[in-house]
Structure formats: structure tokens, C-alpha cells
């Protein structure tokens with residue numbers, strides 16, 4: 287298939303399977319400037335599917351950098367509150383949301399960490415009302431990717447730009463199943479497989495997961511009334527959507543106060559323009575009490591210091607080591623892909639949908655069950671071919687869930 291054909295197939299997949307855009311529904315897209323070709327295709331498919339209005343907000347790496355170079359110091363506590371309020375308004379009004387990632391993962395490496403963390407905090411605070419509608423699954427939403435020259439260069443260093451871009455696109459299409467003859471049917475099948483796993487896990491009702499592997503010895507308690515999710519799901523507006531393309535994970539809510547032991551990262555984490563590698567943390571009663579990293583330790587320390595919940599877990603996800611993303615052998619420096627190559631955990635906010643009837647419960651009820659609350663939600667990878675995971679039943683019996691990174695069930 288030609289690149290044009292693949293791009294079109296991918297755009298249609300995002301609209302039909304990712305968002306499942308409804309007739310008359312508005313669509314809000316955020317995208318890097320370099321993703322404009324993909325955005326045009328998506329916009330076309332969205333209107334063909336009946337969207338009433340498609341609005342895209344572009345971000346540009348160079349203008350982002352200009353702020354760090356030239357803006358006055360006092361400006362770093364500022365965020366575009368009005369924009370995020372508008373986004374929250376759009377979601378409350380029923381708009382669907384598509385985020386296209388593809389930014390340069392190392393864009394802000396080397397910038398003043400103090401400015402970075404202040405800017406991130408201001409942004410997180412301003413974004414919170416809109417983000418809560420996303421994490422609460424109020425509307426149908428989806429995250430996909432666009433290859434961009436800067437991102438491709440970070441994934442394939444030393445490779446000429448056109449070739450790197452082409453290889454990254456091929457990897458995106460393959461991981462997203464957009465290169466198959468019928469991607470939409472392939473996703474139906476994939477969703478059914480993920481649903482089987484979540485049904486098994488939900489029926490076992492493990493109270494904790496026990497992780498062991500090199501540098502990892504962790505007992506991770508699960509929230510009471512936790513619910514495993516994976517693949518597509520129905521948003522509160524009644525629309526069945528796939529929030530991530532690709533997705534290989536099944537995930538649930540850890541108990542914010544019941545995580546103990548040590549764990550280390552198995553892949554680099556790209557966070558707000560910095561690459562963080564070789565993270566090692568120790569948890570005590572749910573909280574990170576010690577941390578080191580081989581690279582980007584300051585960025586990780588800033589992240590977990592954002593607020594009280596940022597040093598606790600909001601998500602735990604199991605992904606087999608043989609996932610297509612892992613098999614590609616590529617380190618994408620982008621969480622949408624890398625989190626689907628390996629089992630992972632996320633510090634910060636938990637998903638309401640990971641607690642049974644979560645959307646009907648108050649914040650206090652959710653917290654009492656062990657759900658976590660924070661301005662941030664950042665996934666990082668802990669899975670590898672050496673990781674073993676046991677499910678711990680209420681009576682403390684251990685059952686093998688994963689052996690050497692693969693499902694044992």
C-alpha cells in the first residue's frame with residue numbers, strides 16, 4: 287500500500303474505531319504542526335461520519351522553545367486558563383476529543399528545570415477541569431500519533447531524515463493495525479481478546495499483585511472494588527470508543543496506600559520534553575519514599591513532587607512482552623507506544639472507570655476505596671522478559687499471572 291493509502295486508512299481508523307464520532311458531534315483535535323497532513327485526512331473522515339464542527343489546536347516546537355529562551359522569569363507560572371476552560375466547556379457540550387502526539391521527546395531537555403516544573407504545574411492546574419472529564423470518561427476520546435521529523439530523529443538517530451520519518455510511519459501503521467486489509471475488523475477482534483483478559487481478572491478479584499524481577503520486588507495492593515479495563519469502552523455519553531490506538535494493556539487502580547517495595551523502570555520515560563532513564567523507587571504504604579534515576583532524575587523528582595498524589599500510584603497495567611510494539615524492537619520515546627510494549631504503572635490520578643460504578647461515586651468515596659487524586663498522570667514502564675507477576679487472592683494464595691513477561695493464564 288502507498289503511504290497516502292495507509293495514512294487515509296489510519297485516519298479513518300481514528301475516526302471510526304478510535305473516536306466513533308457521532309452524527310452532529312463536535313470534535314476538538316490537538317496536534318503538532320507537523321501533523322497537519324494527517325489532521326486534514328482525519329477532518330475529512332470526521333465530516334464524512336457526520337461531525338458538525340472540527341476544531342484543531344496546533345502546537346509548534348519552535349514557539350514552545352522560544353518561551354524558554356526569551357520569556358521573562360515571572361511568566362512561567364502562567365497557563366492559557368481560558369483555552370483549557372474552553373476545552374472543558376466543549377467536552378461538557380458533548381464534543382469528542384482527539385489528541386495527536388508526535389512532539390520532539392527531547393525538546394525541553396537542557397532547559398531550566400525550575401521553569402519547566404513551574405510551567406508544568408501551572409498548565410496541569412489550568413487543565414484539570416478538562417482532564418477530569420477525560421479521566422472520568424465523560425465523552426468519547428482517543429489518542430493517536432503522527433510521525434514528525436523531530437520525533438523520528440530521536441527514535442532513529444543517525445538515519446537520514448526522510449528514511450527515519452518513513453520508518454516511524456511504518457511502525458505506527460503496523461502497531462495500530464492500519465496496514466491490515468480491514469483495520470476496523472481487526473480492532474473488533476483485538477477488543478474481544480482484551481475483554482476476555484479483563485473478565486478473567488475481574489472475576490478473580492485479586493487483592494494485590496506481586497512483582498519480581500531484576501531490581502523489582504513489589505507488593506502492589508489493588509483498590510477495593512477495582513475494575514480491570516482494556517481495549518474499547520463505553521463513555522458516559524454512551525459512545526463506545528478506543529481511547530488509545532494502539533493499546534495492548536489491561537489496567538486497573540492500585541490502592542493509593544498499599545504499595546510496598548522496590549521497582550525499577552525498564553524503558554526510558556519521555557516526560558514533558560525530558561528523557562528519564564533507569565528510574566528506581568521504593569514505596570512505603572503507597573508513597574514513593576526513595577528515588578534515583580540514571581538520567582533525568584530532577585525531572586522525575588519534580589514530577590512526583592507536583593502534589594501529594596503524584597508520589598502515589600493511579601494505574602497499574604499488564605502488557606505481555608510479546609506485544610507487537612515490543613516485538614518491533616523500537617523504543618519510541620513516546621508513552622502511547624512504549625507503555626504498550628511493557629507492563630507499567632502510573633504515578634498520579636487514577637481513572638474513575640477503574641472503580642466499579644466509579645462515575646456514580648463521590649470523590650470522598652473513591653478515595654476511601656483507595657483511588658488516587660493528583661494533577662498529573664504519568665505512565666512508566668516496568669515490564670521486561672524477566673518480570674514475573676502473581677495475583678494475590680483475599681486468602682493470600684498466590685496465582686501466577688505472568689512468567690518471564692508473558693501471560694501465564
Ligand code: ZN
Nearest residue numbers: 535537603665
Ligand atoms: Zn496504561
Ligand code: ZN
Nearest residue numbers: 601632664665
Ligand atoms: Zn496511564
